[in-house]
Amino acid sequence: MTGNINSLRVLKETLELVNFHRCDLVKGNFMDLADFPRLKELDLFQTAVIGDVRDVGERDFVTLETLTLPPGVYGGCHYEFQRISDAPDVISALYSLRKQRPSLLMKHWCAKLSRDSPDWYEGRDAAYDQHSSAPIFIAFVQARSRIGYRWQTERGAPCEVIWLDPEPGQESSDYELYIEELRTIEQQIFYRGFHQPPTEDEYYIVWEAYEGSEDDYYPDY
Numbered sequence: 001m002t003g004n005i006n007s008l009r010v011l012k013e014t015l016e017l018v019n020f021h022r023c024d025l026v027k028g029n030f031m032d033l034a035d036f037p038r039l040k041e042l043d044l045f046q047t048a049v050i051g052d053v054r055d056v057g058e059r060d061f062v063t064l065e066t067l068t069l070p071p072g073v074y075g076g077c078h079y080e081f082q083r084i085s086d087a088p089d090v091i092s093a094l095y096s097l098r099k100q101r102p103s104l105l106m107k108h109w110c111a112k113l114s115r116d117s118p119d120w121y122e123g124r125d126a127a128y129d130q131h132s133s134a135p136i137f138i139a140f141v142q143a144r145s146r147i148g149y150r151w152q153t154e155r156g157a158p159c160e161v162i163w164l165d166p167e168p169g170q171e172s173s174d175y176e177l178y179i180e181e182l183r184t185i186e187q188q189i190f191y192r193g194f195h196q197p198p199t200e201d202e203y204y205i206v207w208e209a210y211e212g213s214e215d216d217y218y219p220d221y
Contacts, residue, residue: 001020001023001025001026002023002025002026003025003026003027004026004027004028005018005020005026005027005028005029005030005032005033005044005049006028006029006032008032008033009032009033012035012036012037013037013038014038015036015038015039016038016039016040016041017039017040017041018033018039018041018042018043018044019041019043020043020044020047020049021043021044021045021046021068022045022046022047023046023047024046024047024048025047025048026044026047026048026049027047027048027049027050028049028050029049029050029051030042030044030049030050030051030069030073031051031052031055031056031060033061034056034060034061035059035060036061036063037062037063038063039061039063039064040063040064040065040066041064041065041066042061042064042066042067042068042069043066043068043107044068044069044070044073045068045069045070045077046070047070047072048070048072049069049070049072049073050072050073051069051072051073051074051076052073052074052075053069053073053074053075053076053093053094053097054074054075054093056097056100058100061101064101064104065103065104065105066104066105066106066107067104067105067106067107068106068107068108068109074090074093075090075093075094075097075111077106077107077108077109077110077111078110078111078112079111079112080111080112080113080114081111081112081113081114081117081138082114082116082117083117083118083119084113084117084119084196084197087111087138087151087196090111091138091149091164094106094109094140095147095164098140098147099147109139109140110137110138110139111137111138111139112136112137112138113136113137113197119197120134120136121134121200121203122134123153123203124204124207132153132157132207133153133154133155134153134197134200134203135151135152135153135157135158135159135190135191135194135197135198135203136151136153136197137151137152137153137154138150138151138152139152141161141185142181143178143181143182143185144168144174144177144178144181145165145168145174146163146165146166146167146168146178146182147163147164147165148161148162148163148164148165149161149162149164150162151191151194151195151196151197156188156190157190157191158188158189158190158191159189159190159191159194159195159196159197159198160189160191160192160193160194160195161185161186161189162195190206190210191206
């Protein structure tokens with residue numbers, strides 16, 4: 001499949017689903033479809049489409065239920081950061097979109113640190129054990145309606161959660177369920193005390209301490 005998604009504008013009034021998943025010759029800007037009045041699902045993962053999630057306004061994609069964007073889009077799935085310090089700006093843009101559209105599903109979203117980054121390192125045995133690779137991926141977490149994000153390895157083993165929403169009050173109807181989900185999230189933490197990836201030296205110190213203990217850390221995700 002090849003072409004520019006802008007060519008779909010002839011179907012603007014009727015199109016409900018666009019799926020070019022893994023069509024790497026499809027290009028264009030995803031915002032070209034922002035005013036489609038019936039569009040419910042947009043999957044552009046692993047295409048050459050570009051754009052910026054910060055451009056999405058309140059009147060854009062008004063009927064959209066599911067959104068999957070490629071890494072060429074600022075804030076897309078598997079978007080690559082050049083520095084660890086770049087992550088909060090991308091998360092802030094996506095968080096604003098999620099708060100604007102609480103029902104919008106962003107399937108399997110995560111981002112990662114680029115191999116070209118001066119902050120990047122591989123970690124130990126990464127080719128054989130993705131739990132013990134460096135925690136250079138970033139993903140959202142949620143406990144009931146409370147949203148946060150965390151750095152983690154490709155298979156989990158996360159750092160501490162950076163919460164974006166305040167904790168719900170004890171008087172809220174789902175507070176007990178929130179506490180249960182929060183405990184599950186906290187039990188998954190491997191890099192305790194780290195809210196961003198440890199330096200390479202700190203990473204090896206953590207693993208040396210773990211191997212010297214009797215703990216067994218391999219939770220299911």
